[in-house]
Amino acid sequence: MKGISRVFSRRGGVRGAVVAAGVGKHARYYRSDLVGTNLHSRFQLQFDRFYESRVKEYTQPTKTPVTVAVTGAAGNIGYALMFRLASGAMLGPDQPIYINAIELPFAMEALKGVIMELRDCAFPLVKGILATDDAEQGFENADYALLVGSKPRSKGQERSDLLKENGGIFETIGRILNKVAKKTCKTTVVGNPANTNCLITAHNAPDIPSENFSSMMRLDHDRGLAQAALKLGHDPQDITEFAVWGNHSATMFPDLTYARLFGETYRHTFGNKEFDAWNEKEFIPTVQQRGAAIIEARGSSSAASAANAAIAQTRDWVHGNDGRWLTMGIKSGGEYGIPEGLWSGFPVEVDGEGNYAIVKDLPISSFQEEQIGKSVKELLSERDAVAELLH
């Protein structure tokens, strides 16, 4: 206990105690043991508050465990994703989870290493880990599916080639989800081309409601927020009412039309006269080309930021996000002229209970219509290219 009181005194009783007190069931033991030590009462009070607000949450989850299946768990994104998931970043600090990590046979040895590291973190929320190359076993009773596994686009590779290679993977996964996952399973598709892969998956899982399938557009959303915030020296969360329309590709339309900074329009704060030129010549192309710029710089596709976006999109879908607009790739019901049945980026609002709705009645200018139209055209051509997979 000396160690704890020393850490407490030095760091004001909060951060140091995470290490000392966050050791599973022993948190309680430490706490009761602290009573009666020579700790200054101020620190004891801080500890009590900390225990109530944080340690209790992390060490005594009360909810029924849920199963999260992750494909491509040994890949680049998977490596960044698994640890965030296990820490509670996606489903919350009181939600215990079983993690089902699914990989291809050749990657099982690498997956073994990832699982070893995951165990070495001793995450209190993780109630079990399954590593498998059998997708039926991996998706059995899944409550959530994060579909990362696919082939990433390599330097200079055409999107159409990637589409053909990856389409088959998502056809199979859709069928398996339909057969063995819970009918309430929520799926986030990360593997590219994410929107069309999501379309294929949902088509092949007809017993699961199509609103339970979303493609990841959150990385594009966060990239746009970050660029817009940087330009005016603000924090990304200061900007609201921003969204990205269309495909997760270079045709996407990151749209600042409705964006606000502390209630004032972004456009006005920027300067009405200068906004259009910057928006068209800098902002939109930078966000559209960000993925390619990262491949160019790193020699491989974005990984940590993609993992963060998958966690954030699924988290906000499940738990809500204080009324802010999100971008999610979801099935169009024909809103804003986007053909019914395509999976497209839309501005959405979430209710904190697992439901989302497209933001309604936004006025659309001819500039927006043109931008959205370009991306929709691409989505339609992708759909045509995989028509034989849409059963």
Ligand SMILES: NC(=O)c1ccc[n+]([C@@H]2O[C@H](COP(=O)([O-])OP(=O)(O)OC[C@H]3O[C@@H](n4cnc5c(N)ncnc54)[C@H](O)[C@@H]3O)[C@@H](O)[C@H]2O)c1
């Ligand atoms: N939507 C987005 O914003 C976004 C952003 C970045 C990357 N991505 C995409 O995410 C995907 C993964 O990227 P990465 O960098 O992790 O690639 P990676 O090659 O490092 O890892 C992919 C992993 O998936 C596994 N895999 C392939 N097919 C599988 C299957 N059928 N079942 C289970 N596992 C399978 C591979 O063995 C590999 O370990 C790529 O398609 C990439 O283009 C999407």
